[in-house]
Amino acid sequence: MDYVILSLVLLAIGIYGLLTKRDLLKVFVSVELIATAATMNFVMLVPSLGKGLGEAFLVLAFATDTCVSGVILALLVIVHKKYGTSDIGDLVKIEENKKEDEVEA
């Protein structure tokens, strides 16, 4: 079994979700999958780095991943409270309508 290909498959699924899904929660799930695919390489490609160093890098990658998760979730909550939806298409439409109203006024 090859972990590089497994990681690439997970990355591809994550990128597909990131590009096609309109819901912010799905975007977040896609980002998590991409992060999992990336961190998998630190564990599975350790033979060339040394096992301890690979896991040390993994801890740092998890820290970054946690920060990204926190920021996305905060944005998700704020956007949903402000606009009542978490669909990116609806958010764009709402903002466009808002701008048109401002121009007309």
Add this chain to the structure above:
Amino acid sequence: MILELLSVGLVISACLAIFLDEAVYSVAALAGTFFLTSILYALSGSVFAAVFQFAVGAGTLAILFLSGEMLSETPAKVPQKTLLSLVAVGVLLSLPAIFLSVSGQATVFYGIAFEEALWDLRAIDVVLQGFVIMTVALGIVIILHEKRKGGK
């Protein structure tokens, strides 16, 4: 054999996490992805990585379940046909990882322990990451607090 089965399960749960429409089901599938990844790490001999993956996954999923429950409507039942087709897609996608190989056999180098690598080689990184996480946490608290104040 068990690693292959885990990788098939991993790809299937990743597919379900992306393609299922309801947020709660999607998050449940993501939980499966994290859990299987953690077991895969543990069976590959990276126990620290498995523990960290499990801890981070558990934290993220707890918040995601709350968000999913809060932000979405009552989940509808997933049609059996959709579920089966997603599982089939997952199995198909996992086949290349099982039968193909692009990375050559490398010799395992266990020359350095995890603690040694973390504190002797990456100590500055670890401390700075701690500051970054603290700053982000404070930023999120301020953003949410400002929003709450503004809403009143």
